[in-house]
Amino acid sequence: xxxxxxxNLEKAVNDKMSAQGNAIKMxxxxxxxxxxxxxxxxxxxxxxxxxxxxxxIGPSGCGKSTFLRSLNRMNDTIExxxxxxxxxxxxxxxxxxxxxxVELRARVGMVFQKPNPFPKSIFExxxxxxxxxxxxxxxxxxxxxxxxxxxxxSLFEEVKDRLHEAGTGLSGGQQQRxxxxxxxxxxxxxxxMDEPCSALDPIATAKVEELIDELRENYTIVIVTHSMQxxxxxxxxxxxxxxxxxxEVGDTEMMFTSPTEKRTQDYITGRFG
Amino acid sequence: MTDIALNPAAPASARPARRDIxxxxxxxxxxxxxxxxxxxxxxxxxxxxxxxxxxxxNGYTAFWQTEVNLAIxxxxxxxxxxxxxxxxxxxxxTANYPILARNALAEKLGVPxxxxxxxxxxxxxxxxxxxxxxxxxxxxxxxxxxxxxxVWVLTGADIDSAFKGQIDLTVDQTxxxxxxxxxxxxNKLKGERAMSQRFNTGLFTYGASSRxxxxxxxxxLIGSLYMMLIVLCLSLPIGVAASIYLExxxxxxxxxxxxxVNINNLAAVPSIVFGLLGLAVFINFFHMPRSASxxxxxxxxxxxxxxxxxxxxxxxxxxxxxxxxxxxxxGASKTQMxxxxxxxxxxxGILTGTIIGLAHALGETAPLLLIGMVAFVANSPVTxxxxxxxxxxxxxxxxxxxxxxxxxxxxxxxxxxxxFLAVMNITAIILRRRFERRW
Numbered sequence: 001x002x003x004x005x006x007x008n009l010e011k012a013v014n015d016k017m018s019a020q021g022n023a024i025k026m027x028x029x030x031x032x033x034x035x036x037x038x039x040x041x042x043x044x045x046x047x048x049x050x051x052x053x054x055x056x057i058g059p060s061g062c063g064k065s066t067f068l069r070s071l072n073r074m075n076d077t078i079e080x081x082x083x084x085x086x087x088x089x090x091x092x093x094x095x096x097x098x099x100x101x102v103e104l105r106a107r108v109g110m111v112f113q114k115p116n117p118f119p120k121s122i123f124e125x126x127x128x129x130x131x132x133x134x135x136x137x138x139x140x141x142x143x144x145x146x147x148x149x150x151x152x153x154s155l156f157e158e159v160k161d162r163l164h165e166a167g168t169g170l171s172g173g174q175q176q177r178x179x180x181x182x183x184x185x186x187x188x189x190x191x192x193m194d195e196p197c198s199a200l201d202p203i204a205t206a207k208v209e210e211l212i213d214e215l216r217e218n219y220t221i222v223i224v225t226h227s228m229q230x231x232x233x234x235x236x237x238x239x240x241x242x243x244x245x246x247x248e249v250g251d252t253e254m255m256f257t258s259p260t261e262k263r264t265q266d267y268i269t270g271r272f273g
Numbered sequence: 274m275t276d277i278a279l280n281p282a283a284p285a286s287a288r289p290a291r292r293d294i295x296x297x298x299x300x301x302x303x304x305x306x307x308x309x310x311x312x313x314x315x316x317x318x319x320x321x322x323x324x325x326x327x328x329x330x331n332g333y334t335a336f337w338q339t340e341v342n343l344a345i346x347x348x349x350x351x352x353x354x355x356x357x358x359x360x361x362x363x364x365x366x367t368a369n370y371p372i373l374a375r376n377a378l379a380e381k382l383g384v385p386x387x388x389x390x391x392x393x394x395x396x397x398x399x400x401x402x403x404x405x406x407x408x409x410x411x412x413x414x415x416x417x418x419x420x421x422x423x424v425w426v427l428t429g430a431d432i433d434s435a436f437k438g439q440i441d442l443t444v445d446q447t448x449x450x451x452x453x454x455x456x457x458x459x460n461k462l463k464g465e466r467a468m469s470q471r472f473n474t475g476l477f478t479y480g481a482s483s484r485x486x487x488x489x490x491x492x493x494l495i496g497s498l499y500m501m502l503i504v505l506c507l508s509l510p511i512g513v514a515a516s517i518y519l520e521x522x523x524x525x526x527x528x529x530x531x532x533x534v535n536i537n538n539l540a541a542v543p544s545i546v547f548g549l550l551g552l553a554v555f556i557n558f559f560h561m562p563r564s565a566s567x568x569x570x571x572x573x574x575x576x577x578x579x580x581x582x583x584x585x586x587x588x589x590x591x592x593x594x595x596x597x598x599x600x601x602x603x604g605a606s607k608t609q610m611x612x613x614x615x616x617x618x619x620x621x622g623i624l625t626g627t628i629i630g631l632a633h634a635l636g637e638t639a640p641l642l643l644i645g646m647v648a649f650v651a652n653s654p655v656t657x658x659x660x661x662x663x664x665x666x667x668x669x670x671x672x673x674x675x676x677x678x679x680x681x682x683x684x685x686x687x688x689x690x691x692x693f694l695a696v697m698n699i700t701a702i703i704l705r706r707r708f709e710r711r712w
Contacts, residue, residue, distance in 0.1 A: 077601060079525055106604035116595035118614060128613070129603035179599070186603055 022049035025190060025220040026071060026108075031085035033066050033075065040066045043085065044246045046239055048190070053212060053221045055235030055252065057228065059267065062241040064224045068192050071222060072108035073101050089190070106133055109188035113195040115175030117167035117182070122159050125167040125178055126150060129186035145185055153181035154211055173204020180211065184219070191215065193223040197230065209234050228268055232256050240264045328687050335685025338473035338486060339433040340425040341399060341462060343377040347411060349418050358415065365415065370407035374399055374426055381467065382458055394454050400427040402487035425471065430485040430678035432459060436468070439677050476685060480651040481662070481670075485678030488671075490686055492650045496566045496661030497635060503570025503657065504577055504634050509627055511574075512581030519582075520589045521611050540579035547576045548640030556644060563645035564660035572644060573634040580633060584626020588619035621708040628701040632694050638665040664690045 026048040033041040041063045048054050048071075056064035066075070073094065075081045087094050094104055106129075117125050126146045129135075136142035146163075150156035155177040159170070167178050176196055183191055193212070197205040212221060212234045225231050231238050232252060239249040240261070248261040259265045349356070352368040375396050376386070384391050403426050410424070411417060427433075431450040434440050436459060446453045462468035479489030523529045551572035555561045561568050592615045600610040616623075641647065647666050654661040662670070664686065671683040 072602075074598065074601065077597070102604050102606045105601060109604075110598075110602035112595060112598055112602070114595060116593075116599040118596065118599060119618065128600075128605075132603075132605055132609055132613075182599075182603060 022052055024048070025050040025090065026222075027086075027088045027091075028067065028071075029086040029088075031067065031070060031083065031087060033063070033070055033084070034080075034082040035078065036080040040244055041070075042244045044241075044244075045085075046246055046249060048220060048222055049237065050220050051216060051218070052237060053216050053223060053235040054237045054239065055231035056222065056224045056239050056241060057226075057231050057267070058241035058247070060226075061243075063244040064239075064241045065194055066244075067241070068194055068222060068224050071190070071192055072105050072110055074105075074110060076101060106186050107188055108190040108192060109183035109186060111176070111179050111183050111191065111193045111196050114199050115172055115179050117170070117175050117178050119166065119168050121164045122150075122167045122170070122178060123163040126181050126185045129182060133186055135186065149181040149185040150178075152184055152215070153177045154207065154214075155181055171204070173200050173207055176200060176204065176208055177211065180208070180215075184215070188219065190220045190222065193221065195224050195226060198226060205230075228256075228270075240267065242267070328684050328691070331681055332684025332686075332688045334437050334439070335476060335681040335688075336473050337437075337470040338475060339428045339436040339468060340471050341378070341428050341468045342423060343374060343381065343399075343426050343467075344421050344423050345373050345377045345407065345426075346421045347407075347418050348373060348376075352411065352418055358418075365412050366408060368408070368411075370404045370411075371396065371399075371401065373407060374403045382461065391454070394452060395458070397429055398432055398455060398458060400429050400486045401484060402427050402482075405487075427475070427486045428468065430676060433486060434677045435459060436463070436470070439681075476682070480653060481649045482651060485674075485676050485682060488679075488682065490664065490667055490689060491653055493662045493664045493667035493686075495654055496569070496646065496650075497664045499566035499654070499657040499661070500570040500573055500663060501631055501635060503567060504573045504631060505627070507571065507574040508577045508581050508630065512578050512627075513585055513623060515578075516582050516585035516589060517611060517616070520586050521607065521615070536579050536582050540583060543639075544576055544637050545639040545643065547572050548643030550575065551640060551644050562658055562660070564648045564650070564662075565658050566646075566654065566661045566663075567657040568644050569641050569646050569663060570657065572640045573637060576637065576640065577630040577634045580630040581623075581627055584630070585619070585623045588622025588626065589615060591622060592618045621705045624708075625701045625705045628697050628704070632697040632701075635693060635697070636665055636690065638663075638669055641666050642669075664693070 024047045028044055028046045030043045030045055031041055032039065032043055044063070044067055046067070056068060058064050069075045070083050070087060071094075073083075075083060083095060089104070089108065092099070118128065120128075123146055126149050127136075127142055130142060130145045136145055147156060150159065155174060158174060159178075167175065170178060176199075180191075180196075196212075197208050200208065209230060212223065215221060216236075223231075223235065235252045237249065238252045238255040240247040240255065240259075240263070242263055248255065248259060248264045250260075255264065256268060259268065351372055352358075352370075353364050355364075358364045375392065378384075378395055378398060379386060379392060382395070384395055386392065406424070406426065410422070428436065431440070432455065435442065435451045435456060440449055440451060442449070442451075442456060451459075459468060475487065476489045477494065478491045479487050480492040482488035519529060519532065551568060555568045555571055556563060596614050596618065597610055600614045601607075605613065641663050645660075646662055647670060648660055648662060650660050650662055668683055668686045668690065671679050671686060674680075674683075
């Protein structure tokens with residue numbers, strides 16, 4: 001175990017070089033997660049470079065979602081979940097008791113596996129975040145934020161005539177883009193996406209992937225995905241998880257063409273998973 | 274294919290017999306189960322119909338009351354023989370009003386005032402309640418004294434029963450409560466349309482009375498209304514707050530487990546135990562007034578709380594975790610998540626639970642008996658601290674009375690209670706249908 005951890009640390013240091021010169025936005029050092037008696041993550045060290053898409057891949061139950069959820073402390077809501085090690089956002093420990101989890105989540109937004117719009121209007125869905133964080137001083141500003149967010153999520157043209165209809169009435173792909181708009185409405189620095197396309201059809205998936213690629217300009221994105229092709233298409237860096245360990249991390253191109261680890265190669269070529 | 278090609282002469286019947294996969298048995302089982310279900314529902318419906326029939330057939334007459342129209346001469350010589358009403362207001366309160374009604378009736382039926390036995394019979398024709406009726410009329414407007422007023426006066430309970438055909442008139446008059454003479458007068462007045470059945474407003478306004486015709490649900494309705502308001506105002510906020518805390522904030526540990534088990538147990542505690550608790554704590558320890566709807570409301574609150582807490586927790590639990598995650602994901606605090614998203618989505622369930630809890634409390638009798646709400650209360654309570662009764666308790670009290678007129682009133686009160694319960698339950702269903710949201 002120790003050996004593994006050391007190797008991961010070493011790798012993390014090496015990775016800083018290969019991160020295409022982008023600054024490190026979030027960093028995990030020796031992160032462990034326990035769900036009650038069960039350990040889900042065994043000392044994972046991973047850097048998330050700024051304004052890039054980092055894909056987390058690996059077979060089911062490998063801990064990639066767990067790692068993602070510890071990046072904005074969504075794990076806190078799970079009874080009996082304990083996070084160890086160090087996780088930082090801009091070199092600040094996010095599990096420090098002084099850190100306000102509400103503020104953290106405003107900075108690190110999240111998009112979930114299943115589209116989960118609030119059972120309210122499209123407008124209210126997007127306006128909710130800015131409203132509770134007091135980002136808009138008046139109705140006009142709020143309208144602007146909502147429009148801008150919907151535009152960024154390339155949804156505005158489709159819904160501009162029915163902003164006040166229920167968000168749950170949209171199609172699955174539109175709902176997911178609405179959720180992305182909701183996440184970016186609070187101007188986060190990092191967006192976490194937990195298999196955002198797994199409940200969508202191929203066309204909707206293509207739209208969301210296109211959107212992720214556009215969002216990369218302004219946001220740091222971490223995406224968990226089951227689809228190798230998706231990881232290859234949208235991400236610049238890929239981290240491969242297996243059984244709660246980080247197997248390998250590197251530039252996506254490198255990972256898919258010449259992985260150094262046998263397990264990565266086996267997984268990418270579909271030998272297990 | 275190859276088989277057929279090799280053996281073209283084989284008849285079609287030579288195909289292997291179909292496997293017996295027990296289809297017949299399965300369909301039989303299905304039919305049997307449907308039959309059980311239909312039988313169960315039929316039994317339930319039979320008893321429901323039997324109950325409804327017995328209540329309604331006994332009770333519908335309670336909503337009509339026989340009254341007699343009299344031209345009453347408000348004679349100042351009888352009301353105020355000493356002409357002191359200007360100085361002594363008590364004169365108007367204590368005057369002998371029934372005499373006025375009796376004289377008016379005697380005049381109408383042509384009975385001479387000298388015929389004492391006939392006059393006595395006559396006096397039983399109308400209700401003693403005429404005293405209060407005429408007194409209220411005169412006190413409210415003393416200038417009516419000396420004039421003749423046409424007034425509908427309640428008949429006595431026995432005449433009312435006879436008029437409704439509830440008394441067997443074929444038996445000898447010594448063995449029934451109405452004499453032949455009274456029946457004759459009754460029929461005469463009926464022929465003149467001076468005696469008829471009118472809607473019984475008194476059933477909803479009068480308080481307790483030993484005379485059936487002047488007893489009503491007024492006090493009980495006010496008492497029940499006060500209690501429902503108190504139960505609603507206390508149990509809804511307390512119950513919802515407790516549920517939200519237990520469901521959303523409390524850590525799941527041994528203590529909350531014990532609390533949960535206890536709440537579920539409380540929901541099953543017999544209501545009379547809550548009555549004893551109320552008697553011991555609210556009345557004996559805190560010295561709150563007996564028979565007061567405030568205490569009744571508090572006791573019923575204790576009884577309703579577990580129901581509301583269980584319903585609310587179920588409603589909160591039914592809100593999908595994805596909505597909670599979405600709220601937390603955009604940076605809502607836990608309280609914002611609960612109040613902006615979870616609670617509005619759980620509201621229909623909470624409302625339904627509350628209304629069902631209230632309906633349960635409305636029909637509850639046993640605990641009220643123990644805190645003294647089973648009392649003879651003639652005057653309408655003004656505040657929840659005044660003595661009063663409640664609808665189910667009034668039913669219980671009337672059911673103990675022997676007169677025929679109380680029997681129909683018992684069923685009438687049951688009908689009123691059933692209507693209230695039905696309205697509340699229908700409201701619960703409508704609210705649930707209306708506000709239920711899909712996600």
